[in-house]
Amino acid sequence: METLTESIYGSYENALRATMEDMKAKFNEIRDKIRDTKGEKPVDHILSRLKGEESMREKCFRKDYPVSTESAITRVKDAIGIRVVCSFIDDVYKVVDEIKKTPGWKVDVEKDYIRHAKANGYRSYHIILKVPNKYGGGDIDSFYAEIQIRTISMDTWASLEHQMRYKRNIKNQQLIEVELKRCADELASTDVSLQTIRDMITGDNEK
Ligand code: 0O2
Secondary structure (H helix, E strand, O other), X not given: XXXXXXXXXXXXXXXXXXXXXXXXXXXXXXXXXXXXXXXXXXXXXXXXXXXXXXXXXXXXXXXXXXXXXXXXXXXXXXXXXXXXXXXXXXXXXXXXXXXXXXXXXXXXEEEEOOOOOOOOOOOOEEEEEEEEOOOOOOOOXXXXXXXXXXXXXXXXXXXXXXXXXXXXXXXXXXXXXXXHHHHHHHHHHHHHHHHHHHHHHHOHHHO
């Protein structure tokens, strides 16, 4: 008979999910605030996920942490993941500014892989936030959440590269890596050009 194992998030699973929903609602507010002040659509879409059981267990193991609820919540910092996908680079930084102004959200780690792209071409802005746990489940009073903010083209590239990374025995891997890097650089240059054109249209370059 199949045995049902308890979720790695234990008694905190509902609290994590509720916190993630609150955060998504806050991100919708941030999107609307920027849209209302600038009159532009700053955010294309927002995705969220609670890290899957298997993936969380694998990460605890890989990092040499005990595979436990405590590790999943207090040591691995991306149980809650939120991705904010913007059309233009400036909007990424506007969202970052608003995150930092949000009461109760504390920035724990910040990585700007847009100004400092990874060697493989990966670009994205990452923030690990510490947010209060208002929903109980035990003594742990705050959760971590990983926020990735990037443009549509950065997001498309990252999905493709992620797909390659998790596929085994891929043919021509080296060639694909070189081509991905070339595409990442071309997309980055196009993102900058699109931003410049938008600024010319809106007059933001004259300020
Ligand atoms: P998955 O499968 O996407 O969840 P960490 O391991 O998170 O403690 P790290 O790796 O220093 O620390 O954090 P970083 O660099 O901020 O990366 C966190 C997440 O960003 C990764 O999660 C990926 O989702 C994404 N990411 C980082 N680098 C790359 C990259 O080169 N390509 C792609 N496609 N995504 C990247 P996970 O848990 O590693 O993987």
